[in-house]
Amino acid sequence: HAGAKSGVEAESAQAKNAALRKAGAVVPDSFEALHFAIEKTYKQLVDQGVLIPTKDFKPRLVPEDLDEAKRNGKIRAATNIVSSICDERGDEPRYCGVPMSDIISNGFSIGDVISLLWFKRKLPSYCTKFIEMCIMLCADHGPCVSGAHNAIVTSRAGKDLMSCLATGILTIGPRFGGAIDDAARSFKDAFDQQLSPDVFVEQMKKKGMRIPGIGHRIKSSDNRDKRVELLQTYARENFPSTDHLDYACQVEEYTLTKSKNLILNVDGCIGTLFVDLLCSCSMFSNQEIEDILRIGYLNGLFVLARSIGLIGHTLDQKRMNQPLYRHPWDEVLYN
Numbered sequence: 385h386a387g388a389k390s391g392v393e394a395e396s397a398q399a400k401n402a403a404l405r406k407a408g409a410v411v412p413d414s415f416e417a418l419h420f421a422i423e424k425t426y427k428q429l430v431d432q433g434v435l436i437p438t439k440d441f442k443p444r445l446v447p448e449d450l451d452e453a454k455r456n457g458k459i460r461a462a463t464n465i466v467s468s469i470c471d472e473r474g475d476e477p478r479y480c481g482v483p484m485s486d487i488i489s490n491g492f493s494i495g496d497v498i499s500l501l502w503f504k505r506k507l508p509s510y511c512t513k514f515i516e517m518c519i520m521l522c523a524d525h526g527p528c529v530s531g532a533h534n535a536i537v538t539s540r541a542g543k544d545l546m547s548c549l550a551t552g553i554l555t556i557g558p559r560f561g562g563a564i565d566d567a568a569r570s571f572k573d574a575f576d577q578q579l580s581p582d583v584f585v586e587q588m589k590k591k592g593m594r595i596p597g598i599g600h601r602i603k604s605s606d607n608r609d610k611r612v613e614l615l616q617t618y619a620r621e622n623f624p625s626t627d628h629l630d631y632a633c634q635v636e637e638y639t640l641t642k643s644k645n646l647i648l649n650v651d652g653c654i655g656t657l658f659v660d661l662l663c664s665c666s667m668f669s670n671q672e673i674e675d676i677l678r679i680g681y682l683n684g685l686f687v688l689a690r691s692i693g694l695i696g697h698t699l700d701q702k703r704m705n706q707p708l709y710r711h712p713w714d715e716v717l718y719n
Contacts, residue, residue, distance in 0.1 A: 469501050480504050494519070498688075502681060510622040511661055515685070517618060518654055521611040522561075522686055524693025530555040535694045539701040540709045552694035556687060558596075564682040567597025567655030571632050572677065581635040597652020598636065604644040612653045619657050625664040628656040651686075658682055 393399055405411040412421040429435040453459045469480055476484045480500040487497065495512030499505065507515075527536055535552035556562045574584040588595050603609045619626050632648050639646035658681075662673045676682075 469504060482506075502684070503676075505667060507667065508665060511665055514615075514618065514622075514657070514661060517615065518685055519689040519692070521614065522650065522654075522689035524690070524696060527697060530560050531690055531694055532697045535697045536701055537709045539698040540706045542708075545695065545698055548698040549691060549694050552697075553687060553691065556683070556690065561651065561686045561690060562683050563596040563651040564655045564658075564686055565677060565680055567652040568659050568682055569655075569677050570596050571628055571635070571652070571656050572659045574635075575628055575631045581631070581638045584635060585638055595635070595639070597632065597649060597655050598639055599646050600649045601645075603647060603649070605640050605647060606644060608647070609650055611650045612648060615650075615653050615657060619660065623657070623660055623664060626657070626660050628659045628663070629653070632656040654685070655682055658685075 401411050410421050410425050412418050426435065430437060448458070450459075450461075454461060471478045471481075478484070479487060479497060482492075482500060486492075493512055493516060495515040496506065498515055499507040499512055524532065526532065531552040534555055535548045538548040538551045558566065570588075579587070585595065600609065616629065619629060632652055636646070636648040659673075659677070662668050662676060668676070
């Protein structure tokens with residue numbers, strides 16, 4: 385055996401082989417003859433009935449490595465997620481097929497990026513400008529509204545930015561900022577049915593439902609919401625059509641005969657103008673428009689915009705090191 389050291393004859397390989405052979409072991413004359421010795425011994429044991437040969441069988445194939453098989457195109461694994469707006473594989477991410485480098489080099493705006501990631505197409509510049517206007521005009525509305533108030537209280541409680549933002553966003557709903565989709569659907573449905581403004585209003589009243597997009601807590605016909613005026617002016621100057629906005633303004637004329645604060649608010653204005661944008665830009669089918677209004681795109685626009693202000697209020701409170709907020713007793717009615 386290789387590497388063995390023998391000091392005397394009895395420790396040599398030859399002596400050991402002779403001892404094994406004398407003891408009854410089958411010892412070949414050389415290593416090359418080993419397989420012949422094994423074969424001969426096996427046949428002898430079979431002939432003597434000591435061993436009973438088994439039938440040969442084809443061994444099971446060892447499974448191929450999964451990753452290697454996928455690379456070679458031999459198998460197809462089921463997908464867990466389907467994504468149609470962004471592909472980060474390769475050298476750079478692509479937003480709806482547009483490489484990141486093109487977005488930067490061609491001077492895409494945030495409105496253009498939203499149009500790619502939300503609407504899966506590059507919208508005309510007047511559309512993306514309108515989206516950016518909505519974001520700017522809805523970014524904040526002071527510290528007294530429910531979303532900002534929640535963010536401020538949470539920030540003063542020492543919570544982190546994400547928690548403060550979440551508490552503010554969670555107040556968005558039918559009564560605060562979340563009526564844009566409902567307003568768009570309601571006015572579009574009434575317009576498509578060719579309901580006169582008074583019939584539409586009275587039908588909603590009989591159902592016991594508020595008209596989404598109509599009414600404001602502090603604004604009125606004597607104190608108009610400047611945001612609504614700016615949006616209306618831009619749309620009338622740039623949109624191919626403002627049929628739904630015009631209809632909403634007719635509804636407003638009727639509701640103002642009942643109360644001064646039943647004005648077309650910013651939710652209603654954005655909602656109806658978005659319907660006008662979708663219907664008049666000739667880039668969406670009727671089914672796509674219905675899907676956009678059903679899924680919640682427009683409320684998403686308000687959430688995106690107001691997140692800017694909510695973050696601002698959170699950072700503002702932390703920057704001024706404001707103490708824990710406690711509501712004063714004299715502003716609570718204990719009943």
